[in-house]
Amino acid sequence: MSAAATHDDIARFNFLANFNKYMATAVAPGNAVAFRERAEPAWIRQQGEAPQTRSEVRRAMAPDPHYRFWSALRRCGMEMRQQAGRSLVLRQKESLRDRARELNARLPSGLRLDASIKIPRYQSELDNHCMPGSYYAEYIDADVSAAANYDAGMFATTTGLFGRYLDGAGRGTAAWLQRTRPGWQPKRILDLGCGVGHNTVPLARAFPAALVVAVDLAAPMLRYGHARAVGMGVDNICFQQANAEALPFEAQSFDFIYSTMFLHETSHVALRNIFGEASRLLAAGGVQVHLEQPPYRGMTAFEQFMRDWDGYYNNEPFWSALHETDLPRLLIEQGYSAEAVFETEIHAMVEDEMPKVGVETEDFGRGGLWYACGASSQGAST
Amino acid sequence: MNPQLLELVNAAASGKRPHFFGDADVDRLLAIVWAMAGELAVTRERLDTLERLLAERAVVQRMDIDAYRPDPQAARERGEWQMEYVARLLRVLQQELDALRAASGEGGRGRTTSD
Numbered sequence: 120m121s122a123a124a125t126h127d128d129i130a131r132f133n134f135l136a137n138f139n140k141y142m143a144t145a146v147a148p149g150n151a152v153a154f155r156e157r158a159e160p161a162w163i164r165q166q167g168e169a170p171q172t173r174s175e176v177r178r179a180m181a182p183d184p185h186y187r188f189w190s191a192l193r194r195c196g197m198e199m200r201q202q203a204g205r206s207l208v209l210r211q212k213e214s215l216r217d218r219a220r221e222l223n224a225r226l227p228s229g230l231r232l233d234a235s236i237k238i239p240r241y242q243s244e245l246d247n248h249c250m251p252g253s254y255y256a257e258y259i260d261a262d263v264s265a266a267a268n269y270d271a272g273m274f275a276t277t278t279g280l281f282g283r284y285l286d287g288a289g290r291g292t293a294a295w296l297q298r299t300r301p302g303w304q305p306k307r308i309l310d311l312g313c314g315v316g317h318n319t320v321p322l323a324r325a326f327p328a329a330l331v332v333a334v335d336l337a338a339p340m341l342r343y344g345h346a347r348a349v350g351m352g353v354d355n356i357c358f359q360q361a362n363a364e365a366l367p368f369e370a371q372s373f374d375f376i377y378s379t380m381f382l383h384e385t386s387h388v389a390l391r392n393i394f395g396e397a398s399r400l401l402a403a404g405g406v407q408v409h410l411e412q413p414p415y416r417g418m419t420a421f422e423q424f425m426r427d428w429d430g431y432y433n434n435e436p437f438w439s440a441l442h443e444t445d446l447p448r449l450l451i452e453q454g455y456s457a458e459a460v461f462e463t464e465i466h467a468m469v470e471d472e473m474p475k476v477g478v479e480t481e482d483f484g485r486g487g488l489w490y491a492c493g494a495s496s497q498g499a500s501t
Numbered sequence: 502m503n504p505q506l507l508e509l510v511n512a513a514a515s516g517k518r519p520h521f522f523g524d525a526d527v528d529r530l531l532a533i534v535w536a537m538a539g540e541l542a543v544t545r546e547r548l549d550t551l552e553r554l555l556a557e558r559a560v561v562q563r564m565d566i567d568a569y570r571p572d573p574q575a576a577r578e579r580g581e582w583q584m585e586y587v588a589r590l591l592r593v594l595q596q597e598l599d600a601l602r603a604a605s606g607e608g609g610r611g612r613t614t615s616d
Contacts, residue, residue: 130546134539187521191528194519195535203539205510210502246514258509432519 120222120347122208122215122267131203135275138196146189147425153185154421173415173423177431180424194432197249200275204268205251212264215343219263222346230345231359232338239362241386242336245434254314254337266315266343273317280467280487281317287467287487288379288410289318293325295465295491296375300406305329305374309400311363311393312381316344316356322377323348323356332373334361364392366400373400376407380489383411383441390441391449398453403498410465413490415442446492455494465491 124132154176162170162179170176180186208215223230238255246253256265273285281287296303306329310319313333323331333356335341341358348356361367363381376397382390397407415423423442430438450460467487502510520528555561571579588595 126547126550127543130543131539133546134542138539188531190519191521191531192535194521195532198513198532199536199539201514202511202536205512206502209506209510245516249514249516251512251514253514434514434516 120218120343120350122211122271124207124271128203128207131199131206132272132275135196135200135203135272139276142189142193142196146192149185150180150183150189150425151421153183154180158183158186170420173420173427176420176424177427190428190432193428194249197276197433200272201249201251201268203275204272205264207271208264208267209258212259212262212267215263215267216259216261219342219346220261222349223342226345226349226354229349229354229357230341231357232341233360234338236336236360236362238336239364239386239389241389241437242384245436247384248429248433248435254335254340257339261342263339263343263346265337265339269340270315270317270343270347277487280469282467282469282487284320285317286321287469288465288489289321290325290468291465291487291489292318292377292379292408292410292491293321294468295408295463296406297325305405307332307373307375307402309368309373309376309397310334311376311378311397312384313344313358314340316348316358318379319344319356320348320351320353322375323353327355329355329374331356332368333358334363334366336360336362363396364389366396368400370399371402371405374402374405376401376405377409377493379410380412382409382446383435383438385441386437387440387444390444391452394449394453398450398455398494401494401496403496406493406495408463408465408491408493409446410489410491411446412442414444414446450492450494453494455496459497460494461492463491463493465489 122128158176158179159169162175170179242253242255250265250269252258252265254265254269256262258264270285273281274283277285282290296305305326308322308326308329308331310316310322310331310333313319313335314337316333319331319333323329333341333344335344335358338360341360345356345358348354348358363378363385378393382393385393401407412426415426418426426442427439429435430442447460447462451457465488467489469487518528522528522531552561552563552566556563
């Protein structure tokens, strides 16, 4: 279930992937040099002390030519990735739609769309990470082009760090669950903000006897995600259109609830509602875990500044706030004891030939290593 | 690709486009230069495929390409193409000069007396 690419389409993505990799490994590290050698000394000459916060680092770096070029090129790369993806998928949107329809029809119980779902303001206000039309725009009836574009270009943006099938976070989560709860077989799993199901499929495969319910706001993502999963021979996922702030499921009806890189695309209010729903839906003896980029606490002002770039320049309006939010405290507010709440790290699990974080340099905020925060519910597992 | 589809392909994401240089025109220029860099890579990759296929099928070896020297006719045609290519790229400079010349009564090269 992917778009048919020509030689030139593939070459565009090859260029972007290598460009992004060069940016991450050769150009981005120059910002630290520029800061140390130029921006910080200049700031100290003017202000009498080193910049203390990421906001001061941003002001100190704003005039620096290396930072300007890195930023401007990084933005160009994001825009070109969208253009390349759109020029690939929009010309074949009808055939992609037909292919998705055909695969959707093979397992109709696995796709539940709900036309009454409204796109909340935190999604409609800005097109997330510079995707024109965001996740949900439909140019034709039953369109899947937004999802096909997302799927086609993500490899170029993440330069292989998320794995060949972009499922490194899901595979990492399944491995973490199998390691921390050996032998445990959750019966019902819930993936919040599933997108095209990159990280849903690995959980469905790791627990073939379980039903995985994957929710998202955007119908194109769900149609495509379902078709993609069916095409991969996975039949235990139900893709359901729903708002994770108000889910149409019974209390305590899921043993394992998770999200991957989802929360930073919501809002302060939505985040609390989502944690409220996840906590309501979690069965006794179950566990919820949410993967995100690491929080800013404990980082130098410079590293915070580098990781904050997407919040300013890549249409990620909640990015900065989420990185400063005390997620464990929000889970405790849902009624969990401090002992039931945990923080951990989950690594992307990727194919041997793919680059690894720690070996390869991470592109700030884009690496295959996540901070995870979660909570276990009391009681015996059913 | 039809014009309407091309417009949709090239659509911007909602939200203000940031600029990082003192003059936003520098950001615009960089966006154009970088799009060109991308398209050059695309052409280079196509050429690479072509060379490899030709070599694989024993039509032309890559060393033949490096050893190739154009005859006078081919060299002239290439030269003409290069001149036309550069003129296309530097159109904006010509247009400004045309305007200056027109203002001084010299008449712009890019315009005919009848238009």
